[in-house]
Every structure is written in C-alpha cells, then in structure tokens.
Amino acid sequence: MAERGALRGHPQGIKVATSQAALADDAIEAIAAELALAPGEACFLLVFASPIYDTQAVADALATRFPTIPHAGATTAGEIGPDGIVDGSIVVMAFPCDGFRVVSALLPDLKDLSVDRAADIVRTLRAKLAQKLDDEASGSTFGLTFLDGMSHREERVLVSLQRGLDHIPLVGGSCADGLSFGNTYVIHEGRAISGAGILVLVNTDRPFQLVRSDKFEPMAKKLVVTACDEERRIVREIDAEPAAIAYADAMQIEADHLDPMAFASHPVLVRVGGEYYCRSIQKQNPDGSLSFFCAIDTGVVLTAAKPKDLVGTIQRTLADVDEALGGTDVIIAFDCVLRRLDAQNRQVVRQLGDVYRHHNVVGFNTYGEQFQAMHLNQTFTGVAIGRRGVTL
Numbered sequence: 001m002a003e004r005g006a007l008r009g010h011p012q013g014i015k016v017a018t019s020q021a022a023l024a025d026d027a028i029e030a031i032a033a034e035l036a037l038a039p040g041e042a043c044f045l046l047v048f049a050s051p052i053y054d055t056q057a058v059a060d061a062l063a064t065r066f067p068t069i070p071h072a073g074a075t076t077a078g079e080i081g082p083d084g085i086v087d088g089s090i091v092v093m094a095f096p097c098d099g100f101r102v103v104s105a106l107l108p109d110l111k112d113l114s115v116d117r118a119a120d121i122v123r124t125l126r127a128k129l130a131q132k133l134d135d136e137a138s139g140s141t142f143g144l145t146f147l148d149g150m151s152h153r154e155e156r157v158l159v160s161l162q163r164g165l166d167h168i169p170l171v172g173g174s175c176a177d178g179l180s181f182g183n184t185y186v187i188h189e190g191r192a193i194s195g196a197g198i199l200v201l202v203n204t205d206r207p208f209q210l211v212r213s214d215k216f217e218p219m220a221k222k223l224v225v226t227a228c229d230e231e232r233r234i235v236r237e238i239d240a241e242p243a244a245i246a247y248a249d250a251m252q253i254e255a256d257h258l259d260p261m262a263f264a265s266h267p268v269l270v271r272v273g274g275e276y277y278c279r280s281i282q283k284q285n286p287d288g289s290l291s292f293f294c295a296i297d298t299g300v301v302l303t304a305a306k307p308k309d310l311v312g313t314i315q316r317t318l319a320d321v322d323e324a325l326g327g328t329d330v331i332i333a334f335d336c337v338l339r340r341l342d343a344q345n346r347q348v349v350r351q352l353g354d355v356y357r358h359h360n361v362v363g364f365n366t367y368g369e370q371f372q373a374m375h376l377n378q379t380f381t382g383v384a385i386g387r388r389g390v391t392l
Helices: 024-035 055-065 115-130 154-165 243-251 260-265 310-325 337-345 349-358
Strands: 015-019 042-049 071-075 079-081 084-086 090-096 100-107 140-147 170-174 185-188 191-194 197-204 208-213 216-229 234-238 268-272 275-278 281-284 290-292 301-307 328-336 361-366 369-371 374-376 380-386
Touching: 015 024, 015 079, 024 055, 024 090, 042 055, 042 079, 042 100, 042 197, 042 361, 055 071, 055 185, 055 191, 071 140, 071 197, 079 090, 084 349, 090 100, 090 361, 100 115, 100 185, 115 154, 115 197, 140 154, 140 208, 154 170, 154 374, 170 328, 170 361, 170 380, 185 197, 208 310, 216 243, 216 268, 216 275, 234 243, 243 290, 260 281, 260 337, 275 301, 275 374, 310 328, 310 337, 310 349, 310 380, 328 337, 328 369, 337 349, 337 361, 349 361, 369 380
Parallel strands: 042 071, 140 170, 328 361
Antiparallel strands: 015 090, 042 090, 071 185, 079 084, 079 361, 100 197, 140 197, 170 369, 185 191, 208 380, 216 234, 216 301, 234 290, 268 275, 268 301, 281 290, 328 380, 369 374
C-alpha cells in the first residue's frame, strides 16, 4: 500500500503533498489522491524527487496522472515537505490557477548553452507569459532555476539568463544526486533530462519576497589558491601546498578525516562586492586536490569561517519574512546539502525541520543555490509567497 504524506497549503493557496511509496507510480498516485485537484484548479506543478526513484518513471507518472497540468522539477539530495526534512520521497506543489500564471522552458545542454541562446529562451518565455496576462492578472513576476548540479556551468548560465530577465528576481537550486555526485536530472513535461536546466516564470497577484540566509562568520585565517583547474572546479594547491593538506592544517583537522561532514562544518568564504559568500568543498580527490561546488580561480583568497547558530539564524530570517508579508502561504526553498549535513553533525535536524514546518517551507537539498545572478554554496535561498488577499 502506498504511503501518503500530509497535505499542506493555505485555503485557496498552493497545495503540497508528498509520498515515500517504493515505486514512482504508487508515489504519484498517492500524491494525486492527497491533492484531490478539481478540473481546472491547478495551473502548474513543481516536483522534487529523490534519486532513489527512476526519474523517467517519475516523469511518466506525472504526465499520466496530470495530463493537462504542466510540470517541472529536479532530483535532490533530500526533500523538504509537509513532514519536514526527509529522504527518499517525492514532493509536489500545485499552483492554483486563481492568482498564478506559470510558464517554464527547458535550458538544454548547459555546457554548450550560449549567451545568445539563453537570452532567446528567456525572451520567448516572457512572451509566452505575457499572453496569459490581462488587465485583471497583472501581478509581479519572479523566476526559478533548476540547473544540473554536475554541469559546472551555473555561473555562466545565470549571467546569460540575467540578460533577458532584466529586473525579474530570480532564485533556484542545482539538482542533486544524494551524496553520489553522479548524474542529476531535471524533470520537464514528461521527460527526465541530464545535463540540462529549467527556467520557470511565476506571475502572481500575491505578495512575495526573496529569501537568503547563511550561518557563517569570517575569521582572520586566509588561504590563497595557488593552482587550480578552473574548468573542473578542482583546487590542486593552497598556499603552494597540496590543497587537502593545506586546508586540513588551516582548519586543524586530520587530512584523512576530510569527508562531507568535515567540509560542511568548516567552509571557506570569498569576498565579493563587500560581502562574504561560501565556496564549499564537494570532496577530496585521490591526488590530494579538492573539488568545489562553485567556480574557483587561481589567486582567489579564501577566508576561514566559523559557524553561527544554524537553527536560530534561519528561524530569525523566516520570522522576519513572515512579518514582512503579513503571513506566508509557502516558501519555495533551495537548501544546500552541506547545511543539512552540518545539522546532522550538530544533531539539530529535528529542530531545523520544526522551523521549516512552522514556516511552510517546501523544496529540496541542493548542490548549489542561485540568488539573482549569484551561484552560492552552503546557503538557504528561496521565495516566500504571501497569502491571498494580503497587500503590502
């Protein structure tokens, strides 16, 4: 029998349902029963699917069970849904036709996606959205990105998209594959596609606000990247020493203990435009080099960081957003997998999940986060959507 998760969503707002059924068909069937969508009620589905499922089977089941509702989504390194922080589930968000106009486009072959091609896709998508608008539906628009987390092209893609988006605010996440770092997939209109991305534009008359939160403070210790493979995001030397040894010495941990938990608890930062941003390490390679989640260059100065209170920091951030919006219907979230690992290491996953449930957070754990034109690491990004009838 298929397991079914709880339904969440403000009346006349976004509906959310989840399932941990063993098979994709059963999971989507359970979700459909939980959502209980009336004909014409929903205009779009966002989907976050664990890599334990056959991703094409998930896409097939969505197309079969919801043949008239467009959908888009991503594979994950963990899901955030009605049950809080979970593994091995599928989460579906249903946007109501009343108050939302949503369109999406595939960003094919991210490694070969040119600036001009990306700008063309954005212009075409904006024109498609404009056709859905009229005098009674002239709200504001935000964008969501789902990008292949193993493409190493997020920064270039974001810059390319920004040329066509103008002032449309944008957040998103890099698709994930658990902690395997193998193949990640986007799900779009009945297809599971690797090496690609998706751009979603959401126009709504509800108030909304972008969200960004991290949990680290810079320290005095500096490290300089002295040799790296920029194309593959691999740092070979730090301070003219093998990267793994130099990093471990700086963080005062054993080099043979460098695993995802260690990287989650000991990130490094870069300073851009007067602000610090995480540049998280994905893994140590057999030759002693370090693979990063974000772009990295020779000569970059890395700053060691110390953690702040993970739960308290995000709780304050989300409470401030809730107050600013006069209450939130849902927060679509992109939360770095290293934040989740750090929460596990510090034994605060339950408390973090409680915060997410309280603030109606729905999304997935990522291999990287997007915020406007920036590709980030070890950060929570998202968009909070206010309740119907609330004006700012």
